[in-house]
Amino acid sequence: MTKALAPVAILLISVSILLTGQGLQGTLLPVRASLEDFSTIAIGTMGAAYFFGFTVGCLKGGELLRRVGHVRVFLAMSALASASPLLHGLIIQPLVWGSLRMLTGFCFAVLYVVIESWLNELSDNENRGVIFSTYAMITLTVFAGGQMMTLLYDPQGLQLFIIASILVSIGAVPIALSTSPIPQQPQTVSVDVKRLFEISPSGALACLVTGLANGAFWALGPVYATSLTNTVEIAAWFMTSAVIGGAIAQWPLGLFSDLVGRRKVLIAVSLVGGIVGLLLFVAAPVLNFTTANILAAFWGALAFPLYTIAVAYANDFAEAGEYVMVSSGLLLMYGIGATIGPFAASALMTMQGTGSLFLFTALVHIALVAYVMIRFLRRRTQAKQQIAFSDALSAAQTASQVFEEDIQPHSPDDQ
Template sequence: MSQIRPLIPLLVTAGILIGGNGLQGTFISLRALEEGFSTSLIGVIGAGYNIGFALGCVYVTRILRSIGHIRTFSAMAAIASAAAISMVLVINPLMWFLMRLLAGICFACLFATVESWLNASVTNKNRARTLSVYRLVDLGSVTAAQYVIPGIGLGGFELFAIISMALTLSLVPISFADRSSPVAPEAIRFDVKALWNISPLATVGCIVVGLTNAAFRSLGPIYAQGIGLSVTAIATFMSAGIIGGVVLQYPLGHYSDRFDRRLIILIATFGSLLAGLFLAFGAGNDEWLNFAGIFLFGAFAMPLYSLCSAHANDHAAEGQHALVSAGMLFFWSLGAIIGPLFASFLLEVFGPQALFIYTAAILFLFMLYTLQRMTARGPVPAGERALPFRNLLRTSSFFNKLAAGNNHKRKDR
């Protein structure tokens, strides 16, 4: 515990940010529906956040190198707080799109700042424990945040104020952290062609995860409201998907380290496809069947990003792992921009079940592509893989570095 104690302020700040972000994502979708926004407009607003997130991923290292961690965090927290509270002052789709885009930029920079700081502060002795605490903070804060919505209610300004207060208060614990600011990180290099050459399957897989999982995060509350769930049940529905995403991460990761990762990717894709079809055609309006269905969907769909990243690292040369980390997050962001837009149009035309018909169709196509790639080249033997499976958060590319540490096995090529 003594090794973790100096990192507690950073972990508390991360919990506030992750919880506030999870609360905002669900609340904005439901509040937009309350304000009479169409489903397609809600999809555009959701895509705005992901556009901003992609921009933040590209520029955050330049900002950190220019003004340092403390100033970057302070500026982005203040802007994100102002963006949150301004949405209740001007209830307009264009305004909300712009504020969510701004929030995406800010959160990408905020998460990168915290995780870069953590990465500079941990050692190999406390790395595993820090990561475990960080994942618990992630799961606990996002899950708890969902129940703030039924506790406060969708109407009024209160939830906007709570989100704004949380972002402002995130400055407090980090201000009590170690006063020595870490060295600014190296610039992130994006090379789309190089990443494609490393692993076409992993590149397509991260886009697919963005297309499907981001659509669920943005439009899951709209689906749940459309089948008649109460606000409390909607919070449980979203939480079940998040909790489900934790259950199979390590079992699937363990087997992917032992066998051909593409086989495990195929199994996870098939499982999430079946869960999506169950939600679309089997669960109906039954509350508990929908809870079970989304739990299974999260259990199989959420690990796909980490599995694809691990597969890309299997084929990466020495020195290319930072490129893989940044590139996977960037390609996920591209899918996350398109997914809510297209899925929201389908929901508006065909009803709530269209969300999971859409995800099932995307996942089916990805299964076919995975099978094709399995015939194109052989697997990397387990003993020659540079990095083991790591359970990754899609918060910043620095989380990958935090998880990897310095315990790499060199890969003979």
């Protein structure tokens, strides 16, 4: 394992620093917006703006890479992403913050493209699962660390915005000084949504549902947590508990899906996730610091691995040459869901109270269970041989596969 990770150590260090800054922003901004009396709709729209920018970056960032290359694009996006938190701290206005969140989403999507292209360049079929599983674990861990940094200073001051900017800026240094081979110029992969639904309707819908639930959580989770005790500190702990739960459960659930079947795990995880969401909704008035964090950890342990399980499930039915196209299409479905989710959840929270954030996540999780079960009962078809979960995890990464290679669509199969 050490031999496999040594060539990519510099890149992983860069990822760690960058995403620590991103994790700090992800919790700081909703908390500060709430303290500034931004409406719940405004906060949800800001979250939707981030994921809209992220989706555009995933689909359009390849054009930037082809024009000026990976290193220059990485440095340019890091500079813009570093400026964004400073502008957040200087201009306290919902419309400006929404625009800046869209810019940040675009920048980080392109940064992921560069980093993951580089990781793919330095890995092969024998060690790609190890490298990308380590990358996924680092992503969740440092994101949690960044969220806890909101406790360092008063969120109403400028200090935390400055720290976020510094972290993003420093994160560019390892890449700028790296002597690793630069990846080849990427080729565009067309996202074929029709073919995606022919391959795995359940997998595609599961990614859309994951985007709806997780996008709403990232945008509005701090608002929900703050409302429980009327203290800012709980927001950092609540979000971090959910992320840690997701990090711990990622591999066990994935490996379990290898053993008992992806569909069964998808149904079980969605169903239990819906139940935990209902508990967070119903019990919101009586939750204290401890019980809120315990439930957040359970919710994260179910909600966050769902995307990777869905990707693995969809890839079980894909032809060998369709993995990149399927992964990019599933990413698009997640991005669409994550764009709609914060806005829809914020509307429900405005009407029913902040606790209804998890009523929203419960409804979409249970709707997924109903769809998969109905489809299963209607079409009892024999599943193809599953791919290993570690291989699916490497295919489920954030953005780079959108530009990895040209794919020619195959004729529709029976799945």
